[in-house]
Amino acid sequence: MSNNIADNRNAQSMQIILHAGNAREAYTKALDLAESGNFCDADSLLKEAETELTQAHRLQTRILQDAIEEDDPCIPILLIHAQDTMMSIDSEYRMACRFISLYRKLNTTEELSLIHI
Numbered sequence: 001m002s003n004n005i006a007d008n009r010n011a012q013s014m015q016i017i018l019h020a021g022n023a024r025e026a027y028t029k030a031l032d033l034a035e036s037g038n039f040c041d042a043d044s045l046l047k048e049a050e051t052e053l054t055q056a057h058r059l060q061t062r063i064l065q066d067a068i069e070e071d072d073p074c075i076p077i078l079l080i081h082a083q084d085t086m087m088s089i090d091s092e093y094r095m096a097c098r099f100i101s102l103y104r105k106l107n108t109t110e111e112l113s114l115i116h117i
Contacts, residue, residue: 009076012063016056016082020089023052027096034103042100049093056086 030045060083067073 005070006074006076009063010078012059013076013078013082016059016079017085019052019056019059020082020086023049023056023093024089026052027093031096031099034100037103037107039100039104039107046097046100049096053086053090053093056082057090060086 026045026049030042030049033039033045034042060079063079067075
């Protein structure tokens with residue numbers, strides 16, 4: 001793999017890490033908002049997190065497709081780290097969505113119980 005290709009793959013790997021980190025920041029804020037009952041803003045941040053993860057996945061796919069076309073494909077260590085980071089954050093995102101759904105149900109249950117008082 002030429003230095004130019006390696007430099008490009010490393011830059012793309014850093015972009016994957018950046019997008020994944022942006023997703024983590026967005027869904028963490030969304031969890032905080034949902035916990036306090038602000039579901040509208042939480043939903044907006046979840047969409048932002050999903051967009052960031054989608055961008056990270058697209059970059060990963062592009063890198064792997066490019067590598068497949070090479071005679072002697074080489075995957076840099078930084079890409080392995082980027083993929084691991086992205087997949088961990090993707091799993092966390094999915095759990096955050098479920099927690100927010102639970103917060104929403106708890107909030108609705110609390111509101112219904114107040115009506116009967």
